[in-house]
Amino acid sequence: MSADVELDHVTIAFGNFIAVNDASLKINNGEFFSFLGPSGCGKTTILRTVSGFLEPTKGAVRIGGRDMSGIGPNKRPTALIFQNLALFPLMTVAENIAYGLRVRGMGRTERRRKAEHLLNMIALSDQGGKMVAELSGGQKQRVAIARALAVEPQVLLLDEPLSALDLKLRQHMRNELRAIQQRVGITFIYITHDQGEALTMSDRIAVMNEGVIQQVGDAKSIYDRPATSFVASFVGENNSLIGKVVQVDGAYAQIKTQMGNVTGRNLQDIRIGESAVAFIRPEKLTQHAAANQNRLQTTVKSIAFEGNLSHVYLVGPGHRHLTMTVGRETPLPEAGADIGLHAAIDDTLILPMGKLASGETGQ
Amino acid sequence: MSRFLLPLIPVAVALIFWGMAAAERRAVGNVAHLGFFRRNGAALSVYLLGAVGLWILLLIVLPQLYMVEFSFRPRLPPSEMGGPKDAYTLANYSYLIFGRPGDPEGYNKLHLGIFLRTIVASIFVTMLNFAICYPIAFFMAKVAKGGQMRLMVLALIVPFWVNEILRAFAFRILFSSSGVFNTLLLASGLVDAPVDFLRSDIALYAGLSYAYLLLMIFPLYNAIEAMDSNQIEAARDLGAPWWHIHLFVVMPYAKPGIAAGCTMVFMLTAGALAAPQVLGGPSSLWFTQVVYNWFYQAFNWNLGAAYAFALLIACIIFVMVVLRLFKVSLGEIAR
Ligand SMILES: Nc1ncnc2c1ncn2[C@@H]1O[C@H](COP(=O)(O)OP(=O)(O)OP(=O)(O)O)[C@@H](O)[C@H]1O
Ligand SMILES: [Mg+2]
Secondary structure, three states, rough: OOEEEEEEEEEEEEEEEEEEEEEEEEEEOOEEEEEEEEOOOHHHHHHHHHHHHOOOOOEEEEEEOOEEEOHHHHOOOOOEEEEEOOOOOOOOOOHHHHHHHHOOOOHHHHHHHHHHHHHHHOOOOOOOOOOOHOOHHHHHEEEEEEEEOOOOOEEEEEEEOOOOOHHHHHHHHHHHHHHHHHHHEEEEEEOOOOOHHHHHHOOOEEEEEEEEEEEEEEEEHHHOOOHHHHHHHOOOOOOOEEEEEEEEEEEEEEEEEHHHHEEEOOOOOOOOOOEEEEOOOHHHHHHHHHHHHEEEEEEEEEEEOOEEEEEEEOHHHHHHHHEHHHHHHHOOOOOOEEEEEEEEHHEEEEEEEEOOOOOOOOO | OOOHHOOOOHHHHHHHHHHHHHHHHHOOOOOOHHHHHHHHHHHHHHHHHHHHHHHHHHHHHHHHHHHHHHHHHOOOHHHOOOOOOOOOOOHHHHHHHHOOOOOOOOOOHHHHHHHHHHHHHHHHHHHHHHHHOOOOHHHHHHHHHHHHHHHHHHHHHHHHHOOOOHHHHHHHHHOOOOOOHHHHHHHHHHOOHHHHHHHOOOOHHHHHHHHHHHHHHHHHHHHHHOOHHHHHHHHHHOOOOOHHOOOHHHHHHHHHHHHHHHHHHHHHHHOOOHHHHHHHHOOOOOHHHHHHHHHOOOOOHHHHHHHHHHHHHHHHHHHHHHHHHHOOOHHHHHH
C-alpha cells in the first residue's frame, strides 16, 4: 500500500500568526525525508499537522492519496516520536512497546510475541521487564522507536529525536535510525535543525525558514545548488558578498560588490539592476590564479589550525569578512599578509537578495 | 490593659522573626543549604523545636490521648470516680457492637446499622465526588488557558467563603419541596408532585459531595498537571480512544493524587456533622450524629469517645486496605 505524504498548499495559522505558509510538497513512499530549518520556522507545526494534532488552516494533507481532514491522530496511519520521547513512565519497556497493540485489542500472547520481536530488533531483548526510568538515553530512544513501529504505521514522524543525546550517541543513533528505516522500508519524516543530521541521513530534504519551504532536494543539490540566499547561507559554511547585478551573460551574472565585481553562475534568471548576493564556499577559495576566476583582495586576520584542515579568516574592503578553508598540503599565509584570493566563476553562485540565515553576516 | 496587649504578642513575635530572617538574608545570602542547627544557632533551634513540639503535644496529642483514655472508662457519677468501679473496660466499645448487656437482640442493630450505612454512604459520596471532580481537574490541568483557568479557580473557591452551615441550609432550600429543583421539575412537567429530596437523602449526598469538592479537585489537579501532556498525545497517536487514555495513562499517573483526594474526602465525609444535621431526612442518622447525641444529649462522654474512635479506626483501616489494594504508599500521597 502506498503511503506518499502530500502537502497541498498547506497554510497553518495560530490566530493572526502564520506558522506555515502555503507549503506544497510530496514525500514518496519509503523515503527518508527531512525538514531542516532554524528554531521556530514551523517544523514541529508541519509534523503535528501530518500526524493529525493540528488541522491546516488552508490546504490539505493527503496520505496515500486520501485526504486526512477530519481524521484524528488515532485514526491516521502515522506514528509520531516526540522530541522528549513521551514514554509511559509507569509501564515496563515491553508494556510501552505493546501499548498501541493493546489499544487495538490484540491478545496478550500475541502482544508479547510482537513486543519480543521488536525488542530484538532494537537490541534490548532481555530488558523488556525494566521500567523506562532504568534505561539509558539511547535505549529510551530505541524504545520510543519500537513503540511507534509496533503499530505498523505507514509513516513514521520523528521530531528532533536525537537532540537530547550527546554527540557520540547521536552519531551512533543516526546510523541506527537509517538502518532501521531501510529494514522496515516505511516512510520516515524527520525533523531537525542540525544540518549534518539532515545531510547524512536523508534521501531528500526540505529547507524551511519562517514558515516557508525554501527548497526541496537531495543533500547534494541543496549544498551545490541552493535555490535561495537563505539556503545558501544556512546549509554549510558560505561566504556572501552583496551587490547589484551589472551584467547578465547567458548562464552567468556579474554583480558589483564592495570587493569589486564578482561573476558567478546565474541559476535563478536574475536581471540587471537587481540586488543580489554572491556565495563562495570557503573550500573553493584559493591563492592560485587561473582562468575564469574572480579575484578578491584581502588581508589575513587570523588562522585556525584544525589538523587536516585550516580556516583562514580574512577581511577585505568595506570590512567584508571571508573564510578560506585549505587542506594540509597547502602552505598557509602569514597573519597580517595582504593576499589575493581566487575562486572559479563556476564555484561562485549569484542568487537574488533575500533573507540570510542569522549568524551569517549578510549586512 | 493586658486584654489589649496580649493579642499583640504573637504579632510582635512574628515581626521579630521576619526581621531576623531578612537581616540574615542580607548578611549571609542564601542560607537554604545550611543545616537547621547551623543556620539558627543552638539556642534558637532548641527554642523552635521545643515550641513546636509543645504545641503539637498540648493542642493535638494530649487532648486526643485524653479522649482515648476516656473511651476506656465507664461513665460514673462524680462520687464514684476514682472508686473501685473506676477501672479500664471495653464496655463502651462492646456497647456499639452488642448493645446493652442482656439485650434480647444480642447485637446493637440500630447503631451498627448507622455505622455501616455511614461508611457505605461515605464511599458512595467519595466516588460521586471523584466522578464530578476528575473531569474538572483534568480540564483545569490540561485544557484550560490562563484566563479560563483563573475564572474556574475563582468559581470553585469563592462559594467556600460561605460557612459550612449556611451552605448546608442553602442546599436545603434548593432541595425543599417548594425549592428551585422541585419548581423546575414541576414546571417542566417531569413530575406531578414535588419530589422529597430530603427524605430520599439525595439532598444529603449532594450536600456532602459539594462540601469537600476542593479537597478532591486540588490533589487531582496537582497530579494531572505534573504529567507530561506529550504522553496523552503519544497515547492518542498510538490509536487510543479517549477513555483508554484516561483509564490507562492519566489515572495511573495521577494515582497518588486520586488516593490523596479520595482519602481526605472519605474521612471528612464519614466525620461530617453539619451537612447530615441540616440535610439528613427525618429518619436518617449519620454516625457522627449518634456520637454528638452521646456527648450532648446523654452527656455520656465515655461512650461518645468510644463511638468516635470506633469510626475513626474503621475509616483508617478501610483506607489502608484500599491503598494497599491499589498499591499506593502513604509516602506517595504526601508528595
Ligand atoms: N499552539 C501555538 N500557538 C501559537 N503559536 C504557536 C503554537 N505552536 C507554535 N507556534 C508558533 O509557530 C512557530 C513555529 O513553531 P514550531 O514549533 O513549528 O517551530 P519549530 O520549527 O519546531 O522550532 P524548534 O526547532 O525550536 O522546535 C513559532 O513561532 C511558534 O511560536
Ligand atoms: Mg519543534
